[in-house]
Amino acid sequence: MNRRLYTLAFPLIVLIFLIWTIVGAVPLASAAAWSVRPEPTRLVNGGPVLFQVKPPSKLKSLSGKWLTHQLSFNYDPSTKTWFTLAGVSFETSPGRYPLELTAELAGTMAPLTITRSFLVGRAKYPQVRVELTVEKKFTEPSPEQQAQVAEGVKIKQEYLSRVTPAREWNGKFIGPADAAISDVFGSQRIFNGTAQRPHFGLDYRVPAGTPVAAMNQGTILLARFLYYEGNCVVIDHGQGLLTLYFHLSEFKVKEGDQVKRGQEIGLSGGTGRATGPHLHVAVRWQGTYLDPASLIRLRLP
Numbered sequence: 001m002n003r004r005l006y007t008l009a010f011p012l013i014v015l016i017f018l019i020w021t022i023v024g025a026v027p028l029a030s031a032a033a034w035s036v037r038p039e040p041t042r043l044v045n046g047g048p049v050l051f052q053v054k055p056p057s058k059l060k061s062l063s064g065k066w067l068t069h070q071l072s073f074n075y076d077p078s079t080k081t082w083f084t085l086a087g088v089s090f091e092t093s094p095g096r097y098p099l100e101l102t103a104e105l106a107g108t109m110a111p112l113t114i115t116r117s118f119l120v121g122r123a124k125y126p127q128v129r130v131e132l133t134v135e136k137k138f139t140e141p142s143p144e145q146q147a148q149v150a151e152g153v154k155i156k157q158e159y160l161s162r163v164t165p166a167r168e169w170n171g172k173f174i175g176p177a178d179a180a181i182s183d184v185f186g187s188q189r190i191f192n193g194t195a196q197r198p199h200f201g202l203d204y205r206v207p208a209g210t211p212v213a214a215m216n217q218g219t220i221l222l223a224r225f226l227y228y229e230g231n232c233v234v235i236d237h238g239q240g241l242l243t244l245y246f247h248l249s250e251f252k253v254k255e256g257d258q259v260k261r262g263q264e265i266g267l268s269g270g271t272g273r274a275t276g277p278h279l280h281v282a283v284r285w286q287g288t289y290l291d292p293a294s295l296i297r298l299r300l301p
């Protein structure tokens, strides 16, 4: 009787132990061994962030969720680190936010979930009020001009929230022009006396005809005229990251072209709603604007 009970119970105990090991103990034991590092270490609203994940064992894949955005990671075998570029929207309030990682481990069936939370601080963007005067057609467009504005809005909605999961950027981002900065990200602007949304780009003081360089490797997503932006080039760098170049006088690329970092994509100008010739560059990550100067400062693999 006892022996019979034992033969029945033994496999059951083994099974329970196995399930406990696979489902419970292994993830708990290894979760602590995971290194999850943001670059820069201090996150702020409007700032880009590189998440670097070093797991204790080999993974098949790694994905994540951050501030409602989906993240897809790339693997660097030389450092055994998974990485992705992400960001924090300008509107994000200071606080602690979770980064949820989902890993597929080699040889295990159930995916492993790890959560780390990071503090987001408030960036110190300039509170200067930039008073600008632009032509009336930009503040009070006629019905015909309104149609052009609407067309531009439609194109921007269609293209500027694109997310190509595969990474095309490689190494650090560079400045698109070797010139002085005339206006930074996040400043408050007033056009003809009316407050606009903050300046979501970086302005370079360049005369018309200055070569404009691609900030990193990517594919030309847009190269066309838009009402406010003028002749505008948008590069898709993958992982949801786009760089935008406005008010150009001339295009040197067409949609679909592959470009290298530093490659000439156009010449600066003053097309669209510009007070004069200058280069406006912007960085979009998954539908939100990030500070280009912070992206240029970021050390990237």
Ligand SMILES: [Zn+2]
Residues within 6 Å of the ligand: 183, 199, 201, 202, 203, 279, 280, 281
């Ligand atoms: Zn600008």
